[in-house]
Amino acid sequence: MEKWECTACGFIYDPEKGDPENGIEPGTLFEDLPDNWVCPQCGVGKEYFQKMS
Amino acid sequence: MRLIVIGNGLGGIISSKTLRELDPKAKIDIYAEEKYLYYPRPNLIEFLAGHIPQDNLFAFSKEWYENQNIDLYLGEPIKTIDPDSKEVELKSGERTKYDTLLLANGAHSFIPPFRGTEKQGIFTLRTLDDSLAIIEWVKDHAKAVIIGGGLLGLEIARAIHSRGTEIQVVEFFDRLLPRQLDAEGASVLKAQIEDMGISVRLGVATEEIMGRDRVSGLRFKGGEELEAETAIVAAGVRPNIRLAKESGLATDKGIIVNDYLQTSHPDIFAAGDNIQHRDRIYGIIPASFNQARIAAFNIAGQERKYEGTVLSNTLKVVGLDVTSIGLVNPEEGTSEEFRKERREQGIYKKIVIQDGKVVGAIWMGTRDKVNDISRIILQKIDVEKWKNSLLEDDFDFSVL
Numbered sequence: 085m086e087k088w089e090c091t092a093c094g095f096i097y098d099p100e101k102g103d104p105e106n107g108i109e110p111g112t113l114f115e116d117l118p119d120n121w122v123c124p125q126c127g128v129g130k131e132y133f134q135k136m137s
Numbered sequence: 138m139r140l141i142v143i144g145n146g147l148g149g150i151i152s153s154k155t156l157r158e159l160d161p162k163a164k165i166d167i168y169a170e171e172k173y174l175y176y177p178r179p180n181l182i183e184f185l186a187g188h189i190p191q192d193n194l195f196a197f198s199k200e201w202y203e204n205q206n207i208d209l210y211l212g213e214p215i216k217t218i219d220p221d222s223k224e225v226e227l228k229s230g231e232r233t234k235y236d237t238l239l240l241a242n243g244a245h246s247f248i249p250p251f252r253g254t255e256k257q258g259i260f261t262l263r264t265l266d267d268s269l270a271i272i273e274w275v276k277d278h279a280k281a282v283i284i285g286g287g288l289l290g291l292e293i294a295r296a297i298h299s300r301g302t303e304i305q306v307v308e309f310f311d312r313l314l315p316r317q318l319d320a321e322g323a324s325v326l327k328a329q330i331e332d333m334g335i336s337v338r339l340g341v342a343t344e345e346i347m348g349r350d351r352v353s354g355l356r357f358k359g360g361e362e363l364e365a366e367t368a369i370v371a372a373g374v375r376p377n378i379r380l381a382k383e384s385g386l387a388t389d390k391g392i393i394v395n396d397y398l399q400t401s402h403p404d405i406f407a408a409g410d411n412i413q414h415r416d417r418i419y420g421i422i423p424a425s426f427n428q429a430r431i432a433a434f435n436i437a438g439q440e441r442k443y444e445g446t447v448l449s450n451t452l453k454v455v456g457l458d459v460t461s462i463g464l465v466n467p468e469e470g471t472s473e474e475f476r477k478e479r480r481e482q483g484i485y486k487k488i489v490i491q492d493g494k495v496v497g498a499i500w501m502g503t504r505d506k507v508n509d510i511s512r513i514i515l516q517k518i519d520v521e522k523w524k525n526s527l528l529e530d531d532f533d534f535s536v537l
Contacts, residue, residue, distance in 0.1 A: 127196020
């Protein structure tokens with residue numbers, strides 16, 4: 085499962101962990117996050133994330 | 138310990154949040170001139186484009202502030218600071234004491250000294266109120282000019298273009314994104330932007346915004362004119378230094394801080410777009426983010442140094458990925474440059490090498506291996522042996 089990094093603040097979204105505090109269950113792929121999901125660290129939208137190689 | 142934070146933008150919010158992690162007991166009060174909860178400014182572009190509703194701009198709810206035990210005073214600019222008595226003065230004239238103060242009051246849009254900037258129909262974009270005003274105005278004024286072909290100018294162009302506005306971008310330099318791109322990269326970008334239906338004029342100096350009480354166009358140096366009903370000025374930002382300066386703190390272009398993000402007064406820290414650190418002013422989110430975290434550690438008494446941030450920007454205009462890292466336009470004779478271009482696919486890559494290390498890179502039309510190149514820049518890895526093959530599509534970065 086691919087991790088994605090916030091280009092604004094460096095937060096890493098790890099699908100294995102999800103974002104339980106904001107209702108995202110572990111195992112949720114980045115692509116499947118709802119459109120209004122924001123970076124839990126700095127609050128920018130999904131379009132500011134980039135896939136980590 | 139009572140910390141007063143001036144500013145509810147990224148710098149203020151991230152340092153408050155970080156201090157709360159480090160010190161569950163500290164009293165944290167945020168005073169902000171704007172009347173809105175925290176919103177990351179990049180969201181304003183998506184809002185302007187009509188892609189997200191106003192309610193989705195905000196990253197943290199009122200309850201979040203309450204749960205963090207952070208008191209928020211919105212629409213409450215600080216009038217003066219008295220560093221000797223450790224007090225700030227509110228707009229009512231009331232004074233309140235702090236133990237530590239953090240200046241996180243950001244920056245403002247810069248408007249170059251053109252003639253005619255007092256007219257209706259002239260905007261900048263920095264705040265939610267700015268966005269709301271632009272959205273309202275462009276409904277009935279569908280011919281817009283953006284003054285400034287930098288990052289923000291192009292983002293605004295893309296956003297309001299999707300509202301059906303006719304757009305021209307005018308730029309003083311001879312290329313778009315002058316800070317992030319070189320001549321070759323900028324010409325690839327220009328072609329893509331024009332394909333989208335946005336016109337671009339380079340190398341023109343605006344002298345006057347014309348019109349009686351509302352905008353009717355621009356006049357450039359040399360006398361040429363251009364018609365427009367809306368003018369959006371995107372000519373960069375300047376640190377907010379007035380309050381600090383009037384309080385007797387050392388300022389230059391920004392508020393001067395040391396490596397601990399301390400101003401010239403030991404109880405007053407500063408972080409974000411308002412600071413000048415080792416003679417540099419950043420004005421980008423990743424830098425403000427680092428500074429805010431580090432300031433919070435120092436405020437909590439855990440010494441940490443800020444060593445600067447490598448400039449890095451990733452943006453998507455007209456569906457084209459553009460990443461610019463570090464030094465991309467070195468002075469002649471100081472470095473070696475390697476390029477790779479496939480124009481028909483909109484791909485352009487360049488690296489700048491000094492003393493065997495990659496110090497800057499431009500990556501356009503692709504994000505493939507951009508993380509690898511970013512890593513070798515940040516970690517200052519010696520690439521001398523591989524410099525001729527780094528830009529090959531199949532180069533194996535695991536050897537570095």
